[in-house]
Amino acid sequence: MTATLDRAAARRWMDAFAADFETQRVRLTELDRAAGDGDFGANLRSALGKVQQRLAADPQTARAVFAAVSDAFLDTGGTSGPLFGMWFRALSRALPETDPADVTQLAEGVREGTATVQRLGGAEVGDKTMVDAMVPAVAALTDATGTGPQQALTAAAEAAEAGAASTEDLVARRGRASYVGEVARGVLDPGALAVALFFRAGARALDG
Amino acid sequence: MTATLDRAAARRWMDAFAADFETQRVRLTELDRAAGDGDFGANLRSALGKVQQRLAADPQTARAVFAAVSDAFLDTGGTSGPLFGMWFRALSRALPETDPADVTQLAEGVREGTATVQRLGGAEVGDKTMVDAMVPAVAALTDATGTGPQQALTAAAEAAEAGAASTEDLVARRGRASYVGEVARGVLDPGALAVALFFRAGARALDG
Amino acid sequence: MSVKKFLNDPDDLVVEALEGLVTASAGRLRLHRDPLWLESAAADADRRVTLVSGGGSGHEPLHSGFVGPGMLDAAVPGAVFASPTALQVVAAVRGVDRGAGVLLIVKNYTGDVLNFQIAAEIAAEEGIEVETVLVDDDLASESDDGPGRRGTAATVVVEKVCGAAAARGLPLAEVAELGRRVAAGARSMAVALEGAVHPGEDVRSFDLAADEVEHGVGIHGERGIDRRPMAGAHELVGALTEPLVAALGLAEGDRAVVVVNGLGSTHLLELYVVFREVAALLEARGIGLARSLVGPYVTALDMAGASVTLVRADDELLGLWDDAVTTTALTWETR
Amino acid sequence: MSVKKFLNDPDDLVVEALEGLVTASAGRLRLHRDPLWLESAAADADRRVTLVSGGGSGHEPLHSGFVGPGMLDAAVPGAVFASPTALQVVAAVRGVDRGAGVLLIVKNYTGDVLNFQIAAEIAAEEGIEVETVLVDDDLASESDDGPGRRGTAATVVVEKVCGAAAARGLPLAEVAELGRRVAAGARSMAVALEGAVHPGEDVRSFDLAADEVEHGVGIHGERGIDRRPMAGAHELVGALTEPLVAALGLAEGDRAVVVVNGLGSTHLLELYVVFREVAALLEARGIGLARSLVGPYVTALDMAGASVTLVRADDELLGLWDDAVTTTALTWETR
Numbered sequence A, B: 001m002t003a004t005l006d007r008a009a010a011r012r013w014m015d016a017f018a019a020d021f022e023t024q025r026v027r028l029t030e031l032d033r034a035a036g037d038g039d040f041g042a043n044l045r046s047a048l049g050k051v052q053q054r055l056a057a058d059p060q061t062a063r064a065v066f067a068a069v070s071d072a073f074l075d076t077g078g079t080s081g082p083l084f085g086m087w088f089r090a091l092s093r094a095l096p097e098t099d100p101a102d103v104t105q106l107a108e109g110v111r112e113g114t115a116t117v118q119r120l121g122g123a124e125v126g127d128k129t130m131v132d133a134m135v136p137a138v139a140a141l142t143d144a145t146g147t148g149p150q151q152a153l154t155a156a157a158e159a160a161e162a163g164a165a166s167t168e169d170l171v172a173r174r175g176r177a178s179y180v181g182e183v184a185r186g187v188l189d190p191g192a193l194a195v196a197l198f199f200r201a202g203a204r205a206l207d208g
Numbered sequence C, D: 001m002s003v004k005k006f007l008n009d010p011d012d013l014v015v016e017a018l019e020g021l022v023t024a025s026a027g028r029l030r031l032h033r034d035p036l037w038l039e040s041a042a043a044d045a046d047r048r049v050t051l052v053s054g055g056g057s058g059h060e061p062l063h064s065g066f067v068g069p070g071m072l073d074a075a076v077p078g079a080v081f082a083s084p085t086a087l088q089v090v091a092a093v094r095g096v097d098r099g100a101g102v103l104l105i106v107k108n109y110t111g112d113v114l115n116f117q118i119a120a121e122i123a124a125e126e127g128i129e130v131e132t133v134l135v136d137d138d139l140a141s142e143s144d145d146g147p148g149r150r151g152t153a154a155t156v157v158v159e160k161v162c163g164a165a166a167a168r169g170l171p172l173a174e175v176a177e178l179g180r181r182v183a184a185g186a187r188s189m190a191v192a193l194e195g196a197v198h199p200g201e202d203v204r205s206f207d208l209a210a211d212e213v214e215h216g217v218g219i220h221g222e223r224g225i226d227r228r229p230m231a232g233a234h235e236l237v238g239a240l241t242e243p244l245v246a247a248l249g250l251a252e253g254d255r256a257v258v259v260v261n262g263l264g265s266t267h268l269l270e271l272y273v274v275f276r277e278v279a280a281l282l283e284a285r286g287i288g289l290a291r292s293l294v295g296p297y298v299t300a301l302d303m304a305g306a307s308v309t310l311v312r313a314d315d316e317l318l319g320l321w322d323d324a325v326t327t328t329a330l331t332w333e334t335r
């Protein structure tokens, strides 16, 4: 079956993301503790819990699914909550009113969302934030415009993973981790890792 | 010289009382500490300081002197301040508008003042308070009506001293000392001692 | 080393604070010295009953914060936790009398009672009509003998209601009668989580373990009825409120004014949690929540803790409660 | 064992306190849930600008105590010391807009700024006119880089003045401009005598020796600029106030609104002593004491300490300050 990006796929995608996050939660919290304030895991878990509540209303399109995801994140604390919330909001708005969505729309949404995160948070690539995983994913999705969603998301996941990995050797210049300076070197950025997890979950969810 | 109870005598009386009190202050405080809250010396010293201030206005009769003394005590804290204040107030009011005063008037004033103290404080003789020295003094002054002020005050001092001494074996039933029960037995009541000091100072002050 | 407080010489604390209060009042309050008392500067109707209250300092905003139109005409502050002198009270009574008489509102403590009574007698001798209302709401200090229940947070309600009655022009006897009725229908109970520290001293009035509270405390740092285990707000507040309901015999259909009072350092967030528990308890019993106050109104310096006051309410009392009041600590327009 | 506070589950503290507040308001406030925000229930003129503020809890009476006619239309409370979410703010903005636009008053903290900015963008997309005033008065946090000065007690003055301007019917741009002018002319500085304790925790935000104070603290238990020896009120208050006068360039003939704010557990007696020192310092420099507030208005839970705020005053600002206001924590008739 050729995967299409529709309501069902979006739901599978979010479920897969939640499941993957849960396996990584302790690690993500440890990373935030090493270079931040140690609440990243709790913040993301809270957001994903609210996602489940909002998805209970059974939104009828992929666009509506991500709108619900956005609201859930916008209703969560921490720095990651509102930034992810606005990221998902742009993603939702780029998708069509009726399913399915195509890769061009997906790429457009992630580009818009990433631009919003950068505008709001002021972070550039190399500042050791979620942006370090988002920006390469935008590029990969744009390059994958000719392909199907599953292929495009696999490319995005690979790019995001590389971007997240690159944060290890950086010193943070944005967010709470920026206060600790050299101490953060050698610590992966949990926000960037979460972005990579999200795209990898998408690639798996659309695989059949 | 036959002593008369006039402005000058009243001033000498208060000066003598202040001087005698100062020699006994530490002891009076110790007694209040043993059976009360230990501020009796401070309260009385504060009152006598205010007396000096008020006497600077140079009241012109014995009556006016004791009115100033009354106000000073009424402007002082503790239980002894207001009770002594009302005691001196009655004393002042029993003295004539023009000097000198006689023993009948003095006796009348001390009787009235003691009655007021008893009404306000609710203490009877035997309750281990200043009343134990005041009531015998009233009786002595009344018996001395035919004599001069110096003789009358000597009789009052003796009676008050005996009354004060009698408090040693009592358990307090009024005032702060009543909270400590048997602990107060063996401790003289400082208020009663102060009353005795007052009359003894008067006897001395009117002696020439 | 004494516990840190904002002060210069501890002996000047009360006077300096009053000077600050008067400066902040921008002309609405006037301070008299030698003897010390605080007066409302508001020009107000002639020949009406005036109100004087007072007591030891350290309970602010009581009484100084309640001086102004619709409440007290004067407050007479003693040293911290010590009665003002009779002469201070007499001076205030003389100062505020407008020929219609003066009501003294007195919290039931031996020193206050004595000094206010003497002041009342002296003023009466001078031809001033004086009546006294004794506030004795603290259920924890109820006993068969002894000096009777202490006066605590119900004082605010008595002062408000009597202030409104005086402002309406009621005669002294009626204002006093109203005050006595409010006081008779009021009971309070307090619990401390930590003792208070007297200015210039270095120890708390009592020491509590991390898992203990002092139940039934007064407002002078004195010990309470008993030491109990720390518990959740629901349980702590129930233990304060149930006995009040019982003592006042409040039943379904009755109405009450509720004061949830902070004893000093307890945060407003907590006081509202306490109030929520009181309101829930009353609602469960069908007792109407007629009016309420929540905040630090009658403090015990920086004690951590709260008191609950219930006052039996009727239409007359509530009407007076709703009248306008303009003081530093309590202000509203006619409701 | 956590430090004793009146609460049930610490996670429920904020909501339970809001429930208590709303019950005590007797219909003057309304609580919305999912998302959580607090609204003034006062029926007020149509088509006028409305005001929304908010931030972490633990600063009460800020902001919930300032909701009502003449001040805020809504307050959006976060968890203790944590920003409310963007969705809470959006819900409040949608709820209070009457077609004339909404002013957001935001204390300068990264989380608050981010969430309020997002809310402003979402509301704007929905066609609601939105303006934001950022309050950044805390002189202690001034630096060349970094997130800029923190927002502290000047927030009360901004909320009061903007609330009055909105009530007078001024358009959004003017109300916002006024708020920015007040904020630009306001500086604050705080000193802590003891740290605060977060509900459910057992240690103070910082520990001070018996002879130390923390100079230049914020309102979230964070450390200040430096640790100084404990001193008398005169010296402590001078160290807070002098830099404010200098930073605002206040000179003889200028006027200022003064806020002496308790950080939580500091007694009113002490705050008035602090105020007396501020007033004396201004008087000595010929700076007019235009208006003042003394009390716990912007607290840091139960921190012991005080802040001093000076706001450059002019006739327009003072006229708005004097307009009527009817909230839980600030009430007066037109002066």
Ligand SMILES: Nc1ncnc2c1ncn2[C@@H]1O[C@H](COP(=O)(O)OP(=O)(O)O)[C@@H](O)[C@H]1O
Pocket: A032, A036, A037, A038, A039, A040, A041, A043, A077, A078, A079, A080, A081, A083, A117, A120, A121, A122, A123, A128, A129, A130, A131, A174, A175, A176, A177, A189, A190, A191, A192
């Ligand atoms: N200014 C910023 N721009 C983009 N991302 C940021 C920024 N600040 C922080 N982040 C991201 O947020 C993550 C931390 O999120 P979280 O723990 O929820 O926030 P907080 O720092 O408020 O506790 C970081 O790992 C980083 O990826």
Ligand SMILES: Nc1ncnc2c1ncn2[C@@H]1O[C@H](COP(=O)(O)OP(=O)(O)O)[C@@H](O)[C@H]1O
Pocket: B032, B036, B037, B038, B039, B040, B043, B077, B078, B079, B080, B081, B083, B117, B120, B121, B122, B123, B128, B129, B130, B131, B174, B175, B176, B177, B189, B190, B191, B192
């Ligand atoms: N009810 C009372 N009636 C008469 N005298 C009393 C009464 N209570 C206390 N006293 C007297 O007051 C004295 C204590 O005075 P003081 O120390 O000034 O008062 P306090 O007990 O308030 O500290 C006692 O020694 C006693 O003589």
Ligand SMILES: [Mg+2]
Pocket: A032, A036, A037, A038, A039, A040, A078, A176
């Ligand atoms: Mg974090």
Ligand SMILES: [Mg+2]
Pocket: A037, A039, A078, A079
């Ligand atoms: Mg965080």
Ligand SMILES: [Mg+2]
Pocket: B032, B036, B037, B038, B039, B040, B078, B176
């Ligand atoms: Mg004593």
Ligand SMILES: [Mg+2]
Pocket: B037, B039, B078, B079
């Ligand atoms: Mg004493």
